[in-house]
Amino acid sequence: MNKKICWPRVLKNISYVLFPIFLTILVLLIVCLSYPLERHAIKEGLDYYETNTFAENYALEIFSSLNAVTFLKDNNDGDIFSYEYIQTEGLENDDEANELNYYYEYYGNNVIWLIIDNNTKKAYTNLEYSLETSSIQNIKDTIMQNQRYWNYENGIIETTVNKLNNDNIEYIESGLRQESFETIESNTYTIYTAVLDDLEYVDNIAMNRVLYNTLSSVSQQAVFAIPFLIILIIALVPIIIVGVGRTRKQEGIKLNWYDKILVEIAAFISMFIGAIGACFTISVSGMNTMTSFVLGISVICVGIFIMYLACILFFETVVKRLKTHTFIKTTFIYWIYDKIRGFLKDIKITKKLVLYFILFILANLVCFGILWSNGFPGFVLTVLLYGVTYSFLSKRIKSYAKISETVHELYNGNTEIEIDENQMVKEMQETAKEINDIAGGLSNAIEEKLKSERLKTELITNVSHDIKTPLTSIINYVDLLKKENIQGEKAIEYLNILDSKSQRLKKLTEDLVEASKASSGAIKLNMERLNVNELIKQVSGEFEDKFKVHNLEEIIAFPENDVYINADSRYMYRVLENMYSNISKYAMEGTRVYTDILQKDNTISIELKNVSKQKLNISVDELMQRFVRGEASRNTEGSGLGLSIARSLTELQGGQFNIYLDGDLFKVTIEFEKMN
Amino acid sequence: MYNILVCDDDKEIVKAIEIYLSKEGYNILKAYDGMEALEILKKNSDIQLIILDIMMPKLDGIETANIIRKDKSIPIIMLSAKSEDYDKIAGLNNGADDYVTKPFNPLELIARVNSQIRRYTSLGSMVKKEKDDNIYKSGDLIINDSTKTVEVDGKEVKLTPTEYNILKFLTKNKGVVYSIEQIYENVWEEESYGAENIIAVHIRHIREKIEINPREPKYLKVIWGIGYKIENLD
Structure with missing residues (x-):
């Protein structure tokens, strides 16, 4: 029997695993469906690189790089970033390298760029290593070897991204700032940019590609999958609820210590565990490389998993308590209520009266206070207090009256009387019960007495029947004997005695029955x-x-x-x-x-x-x-x-x-x- | 000669009854339980009275009476040690014509037997008398005002003139209860002075004359504290 599998429990555990999976999928699907971006493009089946999203993000990166260059130029001596300098000296100066790295880190993305200031002949790039050894040409080559690039030279845009060519770039909607565009138009810079083919970094372009590809692949199925998933998730809830608390070893619901502590404490423990999980999740930041992204996601998952466990822990104990009807009794409020009730129950009724009286006086003072300072609500409260007090008193007086009436009836011999205990106030229920017991006892005793009297009468009646038959013969034969002509004075005298005694016996049996009947009331x-x-x-x-x-x-x-x-x-x-x-x-x-x-x-x-x-x-x-x-x-x-x-x-x-x-x-x- | 069937499981009682009734000139048939009584009844169609005990083996008196009553109208006198009211009522309701309790007074039993036999054998002649205007009756109590005679169960009873007048008044108004005062005023036809118990004495004497057992009257009933009446037995 012990080997028997407890199916509800197994199903419940499976459901616990399936629940977050389904939920995640559902959330993702809903996000996908509700994502407003590129619905049109998805419908047409365009490649990601042909979408507006890509173009806008790319353009944003380009203008961001321009901003970076402008920022560097404004905040440093112009010499530092001269073309020759970069070529010969490289990035030996740590501060400058750090500045660049800052931009690199900050905008850390899949767009690589080289910007040359035509006036100062200074070059700027986010490619860190190639500046050391390579010439400008090398950098240019590195950039240009990617499939998608965007160059600006002598007022001409050269690009493989259609949406960003001369005709279209002005209509790019997002993130474009007039200022940046004017900088380009002013022809001050020669710009070389490209999108890394392998989208090495996690940035908007890469994320959007994943999103776009996912969207285009799931959008067809999502419409059917969502209601299906919702039904599945809803179906899991009763399975879980049924399984909670069931064990292989015993029938019914098994409660452990966690199910016996106060609900509020259990909630606090769960919240504490959940908070730990939340810390894991919040601590994650700076996921700008694929590796750190994976690591970050893992940590977030662990955090969510801990929070999920905390939720399960609390959910299970609540369900178990509800199933065993102990939920209310393990709440803090009930605990306080119970303590107060226990306290009131133990103290004597006289002390209770003093307590009630003090309570009444206090409540009265509060009411008068409110009445004095704030007329109408105070009046309402006072009336309410007096009403409650009246009902409290009248209930007790009614109970007392009922008890006294009953005792009086009992005293007058009505042992059939009974007090309805449920109509009594709590303090008097015990007394009512005891009076009922006394009445019952008396009633039984009287009944017993009557019964035994009746039995006695019955016995006497039966015995008298048995006496009467032989007596009939005695009387009759004595009578017959008297009629025989018997000689001798003594014989006649004896016969007369027999006659009178047998008559007396007859009278005696009759009276005996009557006396016993009369005295027993039968x-x-x-x-x-x-x-x-x-x-x-x-x-x-x-x-x-x-x-x-x-x-x-x-x-x-x-x-x-x-x-x-x-x-x-x-x-x-x-x-x-x-x-x-x-x-x-x-x-x-x-x-x-x-x-x-x-x-x-x-x-x-x-x-x-x-x-x-x-x-x-x-x-x-x-x-x-x-x-x-x-x-x-x-x-x-x-x-x-x-x-x-x-x-x-x-x-x-x-x-x-x-x-x-x-x-x-x-x-x-x-x-x-x-x-x- | 009339045949009487006596049935009691106590042989001595049967024997005693036989002695008494034989002296009265009756022929006695004896049975010791209900079954035996039924068998004798089957063999002899010429039986005028049955005396039946209640508590008997095999078939008790009540059931025996029930069976007899299915096809015979022979009078039955129940004889039993059971003397409670409800025993008597049960006996009378189950076909008995009279009920005598043990231990019985032999004279009373003989009187009751005589009464039942007279009733049973002279039933036809009574019907004629009823038509006369001067005849007052209740059951087998018959007062003939023309001849000033009183007959109970076919036997004439001698009454004094006062007793006769009281009985006539009550029988005329049978079933109605009259107080002493009312009887006095109606019979004497003058106002009563209240203190008389003379009526009560007369009533007592009438009962002693017309009733077999004056303590348990059949015709002239006393309702103590209210008055007297002649029971309406028709």
């Missing part, structure tokens, strides 16, 4: 408007016979008007039935039983009072416990669940159930909210 309530007077009349009617049997007299105190409560009709009867049945069982025979319906401000209270048959040596709390009855013995009917069921059912319906004991006085109050 009861479906059907709440409606009940008339309490009617209810008490109905129930007391139901129990009148039983009370009579026990010689109990019920005295009911009704309110003047009908009073109503919101409750479940069936379960309300169950509550009262339990109470009345308790009274019939446990009230002392021959006493009065009081039932009062009392109207209070918002409540209706049913009070049942009776005198207990037995001594009530038991507390109210104990009495309310399941399976506890007012008497010590458990021989009578009843399960002991009556009070517990009554209380649970009352509370389920939203009422209050209380028991008061005062000596043998037993009082029960059932209180409900009054309904209109």
Whole structure:
């Protein structure tokens, strides 16, 4: 697997090489096409030496040489450059040689010349060595042996360059100065000039020849090549971008240390490297010979190459950062932002408040300052500052209000409530989350509790089913046995015990299910408007016979008007039935039983009072416990669940159930909210 | 002699029911699960009542009742230890005519059996009576105002004149709930003084006479805290 070639990377590197090549070609082509020179000549397919460019440059060189001679003549004693002197003495005088060399260097070019002052008979030339040994004639010969020459002798121009002959020279456009032309016309000088056949030096003539030849050779193809190259270059960009950061060794983008430092520092490093490259490029000068030209170009290329590398270095790190989404995070601005945020996060909210307050005061002072010195912008700034401050404060107050509201709800038992953390300001998000967790925990705990109560009820219900079936047989066969004509007092007594106990067991199983259902709330309530007077009349009617049997007299105190409560009709009867049945069982025979319906401000209270048959040596709390009855013995009917069921059912319906004991006085109050 | 099919997986319970009902003069056929009950039904077309337990192996009571109801209208009494409201509703919705919870009172069971048998065998004769203007009825509660007699499930019931008047008033207006005060004003035709619970006592007595189980009345219903009504069973 390691040997596998990472194609994106390879393609990217190839693209890096191709990119500058294509770009250079493109630039050259564009330069070529946009070069205004000699379009006509190129079209006609003329040779370089027949073009105006060549003629103009040649002419410029000729007049430059004349200027040089005039300059030398004006600044030196006339004798120095006499014909004889040059011939015999040569250039032994270093200063003069240097002067000439200066011109030679300065105008260092492919045009060689010999100019003779006809008045002083002094000769001037840019050919350095031939003056030492050769005669004027030799110099003339050297010049004339080149194919393209231009001579001026006795007012006659003799030339092989058509554009510079007598008829045309006046129309040469570029660089010609009237002064120089007049110098020639004045017939003071005899001039011999020629263009070196091999164009040994890098000057305008040579450069233009290269340019002209290139232009004429590429101009046809360039029109098609340019769009093609542009497309190629554009196509390289995505290839490079895809390849950046990919390695053979691992999937994804590989970041090195350079990709982790701040973007600005990376940019600075790249700029520094680029600057080094730029120094190379700038340092090059004086490329007037072919050798120095090649050397100079090489140095420039190296410089450009270094700059190119610097560009690649920066480009790659930027692309890699963008790909891994780390660009913003590695900028200096983000770094500062992060530091400030970290600082703010760590300090306490109280200290933060002080910080904000100081900031506000400072901003306020600045605003007032501006307001005082410069009215309207200051006013706008102040309004803006106050607006921002208001929004800042109101957001926090809103969050606080929401939290306090939620805590209040939670306190009131609404565990389903939840704060939307995203709507909170940052400082309070954590608190909001913690409150949500608390609410969730409470809600879960309550749910668990309810669930376990439900399970308990279910268990009790199921067990009671299983008890009921054998119990059915017991009750039925005891009954059948009683119907058999059994002799013996004891047998009959035992049978009666069996009968009463099996009946009690039956009642117990029923009450057990009901008690567990009532206490776990697994009861479906059907709440409606009940008339309490009617209810008490109905129930007391139901129990009148039983009370009579026990010689109990019920005295009911009704309110003047009908009073109503919101409750479940069936379960309300169950509550009262339990109470009345308790009274019939446990009230002392021959006493009065009081039932009062009392109207209070918002409540209706049913009070049942009776005198207990037995001594009530038991507390109210104990009495309310399941399976506890007012008497010590458990021989009578009843399960002991009556009070517990009554209380649970009352509370389920939203009422209050209380028991008061005062000596043998037993009082029960059932209180409900009054309904209109 | 009427044939009753008793079906329960508890053999002792079946046996006990057999003893009770035999004494009443019924012929008992026994089955111990739903499948057996269906087979007996297939063989004997002359069965007037079925007593069916719910929790049984193979085929439970609810499904058995469903299957029987597809082609037979024999009355079915469900007998079950399940005593929740929704159990009763499920039983009655699946073809049962009555629902008795275990452990049952033998006398109550016998009364219900008698009632169902009477209903089932004398159904034709009731239709005639309905046309009379002086007849008030709800289901099998029939009051004949001409003869001042009350019949429940084909059996005559003796009521005192006051009880009779209250029952007649409620049956005339069956389905409507009346408070104690309204009943008083309508039956006595004088203003009520409010404190009477005498109506409640009478109602209690009527229930004891006309209902098989006064605690779970079929005809005379008590809506606690609101009033009383005769259930409209037609």
